[in-house]
Amino acid sequence: MATTFEEVKTAHRPSDTLILDRQGEVLHRLRTDKQIRRGPWVELSQISPALRTALVLSEDKRFYEHSGVDWQAVTAAAWANLWNTRTRGASTLTMQLAGLLDEDLRRGSDGRSVVQKLGQTLSAQSLERQWRKDQILEAYLNLVPFRGELVGIEALSQTLFGKAAHGLNHLEAAMAVALVRAPNAKERQVAQRSCQVLKSLASQPDCEAVSLFVSATLARRDYAADEGIAPHVARQVAKQRAQSRTIITTLSAPLQRFAVQTLQTHLRELSGRNVQDGALVVLDNASGEVRAWVGSSGPMSQAEQVDAVTTRRQPGSTLKPFLYAQALAEKRITAASLLEDSSAQIQTSGGLYIPQNYDHHFKGWVSTRTSLGASLNVPAVRTLIMVGPDAFQKQLRRLGLPLQQSGDHYGFSLALGSAEVSLLDLSNAYRTLANGGRSGPTTLLRAAKASPHTAPALAAVPALDARAAFIVSDIMSDPVARARTFGTDSVLTTRYWTAVKTGTSKDMRDNWAVGYSQHYTVGVWVGNASGAPMWDVSGTTGAAPIWAAVMNFLHAQQSSQPPKPPTGLVHQRVTFEGNQSEAAREEWFIAGTEQATFATASQDKSALANVARITSPTNGSIIALDPDIPPQSQRLTLQAQGHKLRWLLNGQPLAQGNQALWLPWPGRHTLQITDAKGKVLDEVKLEVRGAGVKKAASSSAR
Template sequence: MIRPLPAALLAAALLGPPAAQAAPGFAEVKRDFVPSEASLLDRHGELLQRQRVDMDQRKLSWVSLEDVSPAMRRSLVASEDRRFYQHSGIDWNAVAASAWGNLWHSRTRGASTITMQLAGLLHDDLRRKSNARSLSQKLSQAWVAQGLERSWRKDQILEAYLNLVAFRGELVGVHALSRVMFGKHPSGLNESEAAVAVALIRGPNATPRRVAERACAILKDEGVPEQCQGLEGRTELYLARATARRDLPGASDAPQLAPHLARKLLERPGQQLRSTLDAPLQRFANQALRRQLSGLVERNIEDGAVIVIDNASGEVLAWVGSSGSLSGAADVDGVVAQRQAGSTLKPFLYEQAIENRWLTAASLLDDSPVNLATTAGLYVPQNYDKQFKGLVSLRTALGSSLNIPAVRTLVMVTPERFFQRLQALGFNLRENGDYYGYSLALGSADVTLANLANAYRALANQGRYSPLRTRLEQGGAVRPVQVMNPEASFIVGDILSDRSARARTFGLENALATRMWSAVKTGTSKDMRDNWCVGYSTRYTVGVWVGNASGAPMWDVSGVTGAAPVWQEVMQYLHSARGTPMKVAVPGTPAGVVARTIHYQDQIEASRTEYFLPGTAQDDIRVARGADIRTAIAYPTAGMLSALDPDIPPQRQRIRFRAQGVPAGSRWVLDGKTIPESMRVQGSRDELLADWMPWPGRHLLVLQDSAGAQLDSVRFEVRGAVERAQVEPARK
């Protein structure tokens, strides 16, 4: 039976199709071409990263015909349309050959020209689906092809076809094919690669052997049969690259500078988004991180992240989410991954204590062993070096990152108040303050590098907090919120910039020292799983995390040896290579800050000039027991749940109430009833103790002074089967 193709083409040429399709212009087709990737640009328009967004097909950017190798152009015309440069859309010689072949049931090249195939690519209703095209489709295809030939040049037809034709699987266009299958730009395709590419047009899903056979036939037609040698093996490798789950080397010509931020920001195919990043800084931060981690491979460390923020605007200038090829989990974004904060939260704790005038930078804190009762048992904090320094000032305790003074300070501030402050600074902690308890002072909470660095930026901005910005088109900056006291923030920043305050733990010369004014803090989480260094100058905030994405502990790595060298290198670059004067101005002293020369009793610390909030200034700092302890109920803790032991007689069971820093004449009030003197236990001068025989239920314990004013209160619960009447205390 004679097939209808030749008759359809003849009708299209003489009479026109029943439903003619308009031929679009070349400029219109090129303009509307949308690659499957989106592009992330830096603040100056430089390309940082291309990120695939459309997962249905793989299309790279449009390439001009002169950027396609001559071998590819020759193979395409020789295989698909030998009379391409002679016909006007319909190859009548091919039509006649196809008709004759249909009559005698012999195989022919086919009558569809490159222009007709392009017509099918430009119109969805002309595109060939699983079945053969209908008669109406064939007529319209021929009509559109002739329209294209009248309005387009031959080179434009060939260029559009090469960018729109599907090759294998998800690969569309010669650019995607060349990059993914051959790892090169289309301009570099050789004869055998071009032959394999063209062979895929007729059989996109053919087996490697069949594709190699077709490609070999093309090579023989072109007079280079020697290229067939080993072609089947090479073809198998090429097609394997096309179906690989990850891009192999050469699959993209775009820089890979910010993959993690690109995944976060880019949303639609063809999108070009200008970010706040600075490309030279992004490169430098990336290189600095990789240099440092390359030198720490023997200490079981492979991952890291860096963020750089402009203090004034909140714009992120660098976002390095991982160490790239050094990491076994390079796709994990270390900038937003939740990790334990370690000692990096201490500045915010001390700021809160100074702000509320419970402590000053000159206050003496006791760095000695302490056991704190919690709902989970005794909490026994330790210093990093397992040693105790005795009485130290707050300035020394923070600068040298001593743990026990921080925990004592949190007892004063309370975990819940500190938790609320951290939430106001944008940490978005998952639990409440009582969940973390006193360990919150030492960074037991999980935080992200982005949130941590932005909180330090709030310190740099005298306590004002605002969200980060990563898009230039976000509009004006969000109005900052005053979260911390400006004067207290200044004092904490001054401590963090004080080399002498760090000397007890870190010495005077270390990776925290810079040639400009800077305030910085390190932190290391439990079991050395996370290592931080975050700090700021008057212009920039830099945060660095190093560790392992798997959570595996590092070996003998501290904040000074792990993250700090990267922090220092990036901070130095920011204030030298970028044209900023090396001597950055020291932050101005707020009007409310008082500077005084102080002296310590018994020369506990050297005399110095210290900063105070109004009304808290002192000249002579004397040792006073309890001076660093706020009046508070130490036990039971808020929300504590206790259970009576059924194996112990009720009359033998007790809960010891304990308050610290109490004035003379203070008393306990439980559920509105004063606990009698008979239940009191002798404690130290500033303690109030009482042994109480518990009964089941929810209780409110209040600490009152001699005048009946409430000093502190907690709610707790006791569970067990004991009659209330048996243990109810006598009324006063």
């Protein structure tokens, strides 16, 4: 048993968990104790004076005079028992508090025994010697059980009266005191007792009106179990800190409120286009701290309990930046390389794959910068053919996107976002781009000793080439690059530096906008939790306006500067021969891939003529041998671009030149090209499956 007032106060455990923002402001209140309903500890100064007065007059008139036991009341009770007449009883508030503090002294169904009454008397006298009167009254009002599951004045006030304890008027105070005497009495008895309490306060109550008030009040339940602006975060962190009743998060309450309001406002504007749901997350780039987390559109949603921040959905074109970054890092393309945007029919194991652009129009030969900025689909698929679906899947996993299937399972549609990812994971992958290719975890909980004004940087590991991350960020921040699809003055253009990408999944089921500034990454999803398609929602009318509004809020008083280029980059002017759609400009290159002039393939000039690389097969290829076809008829053509090339298979010489024939055999193989001095210029890994005959390396090359 706690003996001091401070010990009792410290040991008090509300039935609700308070979720606080980084500054200590309450974001959410979540009930976590299902057995009783107990509010936070309320100081006596924050309890209605009317209630304090009514309680003392009704339960213990000489409270401020006695030393724990009211001997005058004890004498009166003894005479009443002798003459078999009814009286209030001799138990003081201090004695009742002693019974609440010590389980051994608590009243049973048959009342207290003589030993318990003696112990209660001694404990009350001990409390009076150690505690002040105001402390006794404060502790009593916080610990006394009321009706049903309600314990303490705050739980009673919020549940029955819908207000804090300091706001109770005389009628409400009288009813509360009536419930102290008989917590679970019938409605008529509570009304009668309430009227008696009011009379003790020297008022002339209308007992019929009091009865109507009591009847309506006992039927009310205003104390919601879950209340606030961060329900999904509250449930998540409450599980992580099950023993805590106050949890400090990394969220910012002003930003969270703005995010909730902005999401709901914009979704109301989209309601005529069959859009009900949305989600939003804001990450601090340096630390990975979550600054805002809106898991649903709340009452607008038919599935508001579902957390859309963690739900997996198809991300559409938002995966393209990672694909182009990988191709840049592998020196398969540059930002100025010309890619063909035209009708394509790609043979796959499942049949022909025919990618289309969003507007169903083709742009001809376009640079990588334009392909990514304007979010063209066909060039992205052609780029994935170079990189290989399996290699791209592995890159996405390094970025923290836990794809469940292999790249071969998704095939070339992976370039257009056929895999499913969560908004949180996707936003954190974009944060990796913002951090120059370094990936780290996110966090919702603020460290106990951390400053609310600063956030320590979390451990990060390289997940993507820093040079490629810079070039992709530069493209996504370029309004000219996205002009062909979005125009030159779209909602994606901000007055400060940002890099952003939109995406729409097939059948218009999901719409995304994910991007970052110098300090923050913001991810937004809109759609329907049911998976129903939206109507006529584009990349700039769905999630993008919400993304822009949140970014503007974040940078109302904070600047955002473009990242500094890492070492290993070259910035030079480029021109495009025979291509009027691409104007001469300054372009970024990974050192060793730069060139001044680019032309279309029809002019017999490769986009990367000066870069040696294996063009076929692609990295991660799986080759299946057919046992019904003679091995000599299943030779694989190896192709590469460059000068004076030498081929190595599993480290052994295979052939020379830009093309070679190889008779494959089952197993995993590494194919490399080198220059005349033996320096490895490029390599791919592949697997051969099925029956085959292993031939000597010298006899398999032609």
